[in-house]
Amino acid sequence: MFARQKSVRVALYDTCDWLFSSQEYLDWISRRNIAEHHGLLWIQGKPGAGKSTLMKQAFLKTRDIHTGTIATTAAFFFNARGSEQLGKSALGLFRALLHQALQQDRHALSLFIPEYLRRSSIERAGDWHREDLQNMLYQTFACNGSRPAFLFIDALDECDDSEIQELVDFLRDLTTTAFECGARLHVCFTSRHYSKISIERCLEVVVEDHNKMDILRYIRAEAIHMNIISHVQQKLLDKSQGIFLWVVLVIAMIKRHARGKSLKWIQKQIDELPAELEQLFLTLFDNISYEDARRLCALVQWILFAAEWPSPLSEFHCAQAFAAPSRYVSLRAWENSDEWLLPSERESMIVITSRGLVEVVRTKDSRYRENYILDYGFPVCQFIHETVRQFFLYGIGCKLLEPAPDGSVVIQGHRSIAWACVNYLQTEEMRKLLNVASESSQSRSEQMPNIEKDTLNLLHYIVGNLFEHIKAAEFDESETESLLYQLELNEVILRRCWRLVTQPRRATVVVAGELYAGNGRSSSDG
Numbered sequence: 001m002f003a004r005q006k007s008v009r010v011a012l013y014d015t016c017d018w019l020f021s022s023q024e025y026l027d028w029i030s031r032r033n034i035a036e037h038h039g040l041l042w043i044q045g046k047p048g049a050g051k052s053t054l055m056k057q058a059f060l061k062t063r064d065i066h067t068g069t070i071a072t073t074a075a076f077f078f079n080a081r082g083s084e085q086l087g088k089s090a091l092g093l094f095r096a097l098l099h100q101a102l103q104q105d106r107h108a109l110s111l112f113i114p115e116y117l118r119r120s121s122i123e124r125a126g127d128w129h130r131e132d133l134q135n136m137l138y139q140t141f142a143c144n145g146s147r148p149a150f151l152f153i154d155a156l157d158e159c160d161d162s163e164i165q166e167l168v169d170f171l172r173d174l175t176t177t178a179f180e181c182g183a184r185l186h187v188c189f190t191s192r193h194y195s196k197i198s199i200e201r202c203l204e205v206v207v208e209d210h211n212k213m214d215i216l217r218y219i220r221a222e223a224i225h226m227n228i229i230s231h232v233q234q235k236l237l238d239k240s241q242g243i244f245l246w247v248v249l250v251i252a253m254i255k256r257h258a259r260g261k262s263l264k265w266i267q268k269q270i271d272e273l274p275a276e277l278e279q280l281f282l283t284l285f286d287n288i289s290y291e292d293a294r295r296l297c298a299l300v301q302w303i304l305f306a307a308e309w310p311s312p313l314s315e316f317h318c319a320q321a322f323a324a325p326s327r328y329v330s331l332r333a334w335e336n337s338d339e340w341l342l343p344s345e346r347e348s349m350i351v352i353t354s355r356g357l358v359e360v361v362r363t364k365d366s367r368y369r370e371n372y373i374l375d376y377g378f379p380v381c382q383f384i385h386e387t388v389r390q391f392f393l394y395g396i397g398c399k400l401l402e403p404a405p406d407g408s409v410v411i412q413g414h415r416s417i418a419w420a421c422v423n424y425l426q427t428e429e430m431r432k433l434l435n436v437a438s439e440s441s442q443s444r445s446e447q448m449p450n451i452e453k454d455t456l457n458l459l460h461y462i463v464g465n466l467f468e469h470i471k472a473a474e475f476d477e478s479e480t481e482s483l484l485y486q487l488e489l490n491e492v493i494l495r496r497c498w499r500l501v502t503q504p505r506r507a508t509v510v511v512a513g514e515l516y517a518g519n520g521r522s523s524s525d526g
Helices: 003-007 017-021 023-030 051-066 090-104 106-122 130-141 161-181 212-223 227-240 244-257 263-272 277-283 290-305 313-321 331-335 343-354 366-371 386-393 396-401 409-425 428-438 453-472 477-487 491-502 504-517
Strands: 040-045 072-077 149-154 185-192 203-206 358-363 378-383
Touching: 017 023, 017 051, 023 040, 023 185, 023 203, 040 051, 040 161, 051 072, 051 149, 051 185, 072 090, 090 106, 090 130, 090 149, 090 161, 106 130, 130 149, 130 161, 161 185, 212 227, 212 244, 227 244, 227 263, 244 263, 244 277, 277 386, 277 396, 290 313, 290 343, 290 358, 290 378, 290 386, 290 396, 290 409, 313 343, 313 378, 313 409, 313 453, 331 428, 343 358, 343 378, 378 386, 386 396, 386 409, 396 409, 409 428, 409 453
Parallel strands: 040 185, 040 203, 072 149, 149 185
Antiparallel strands: 358 378
């Protein structure tokens, strides 16, 4: 639930300070005129204006100030790009805020534990419904004797549409209840300019009305490395209209294409660029080659529709190679080709293919712990911003993704991933592995094909997710049967394959035992 908060970059030095000196923020933090706003601050702005960076800076500053005091500080960053439902739901928000509060507030913990024990004795302890959590939040933050608290909620508009107004109403009522009972509760949330949000008695800050100096500082920092940028800084600032992301992308374009070009040429290019983010995204792919378009399609489909988020770089590298039509009959043939890249080369490939709209970051998610490189974490791919996801999924960028005949980007995305997985399983090495998993007489580790661990990451993904992609792809029954018959494949054999490459000794016993008993599935297959 905290992946999005961790992935937001820390603000450039000396930026975001305008917020802390704005009248609205000062009124909020000092509780001046509290009867008019009840401690609720709404920071809104255009997509890409820098709201998440601003919110992270505000949270970190407030947490540092109140470390060692009785005040509670908590934050939650909604994440529509993630695969985890809790990261984009009101339920996830309530659980995250309560979790952080209970770590800091012993009195709140003393109220929570009896309820937890009571519930765990009659039902599953983890089954806390939204109303239960809301009641606990009222007890924690909005009762006589509640500790002072500062809550920061980013990208509220990335919550499920059906929950947004109800969530805003809850926050309004929570702060009003706290005000009426004398509790010192401060709630700050961000969103885009959103017509579906209606709220009264609330302080409001519009980011693009204040962030010009921050954008200018960023431009000047980039000009240190490329002097010609300093000559177009005012043009960039004026055309950005307060959209930080627009400036970041345009400066990246200048760095790629402006070497050896005149100042007039650069000025002309900036003049011709669209000011709207979506149109700018599309411009990035002008004159894209067939091969680059194929790679882009595979990359974006994987990030949009892969079951795990964020997407491991090694899985995507393999999936891209075997996207239909696959050119490789074996993993060795791929590894010997000019498309196989060293780990150090893959990040550049991602950035070049996506024209900078996808980034590689490092996670310390426990799912990837065994693959950490020292303390750097595990490389994963993600869109640089929520507007990029919407561009490809709902906007004009979807035409770059070869939609299905019925126009569905989603269905075609799942079909493409399913076929990439199938093509991978049809390689010589995977065929041999499938045979080892299917026949007890060949279930010995010495008969295993020699496969690089890095290449096996995709098999791990396939074991858990292939059949879900086949289902989501809406193949008709005959297509599905033909596909699985061609592979002679079922879920049991896939799981045996994974056991064979991760636990060869144990797998030999389990597979032989299953076959001897004539069992189609054992309990260890899950």
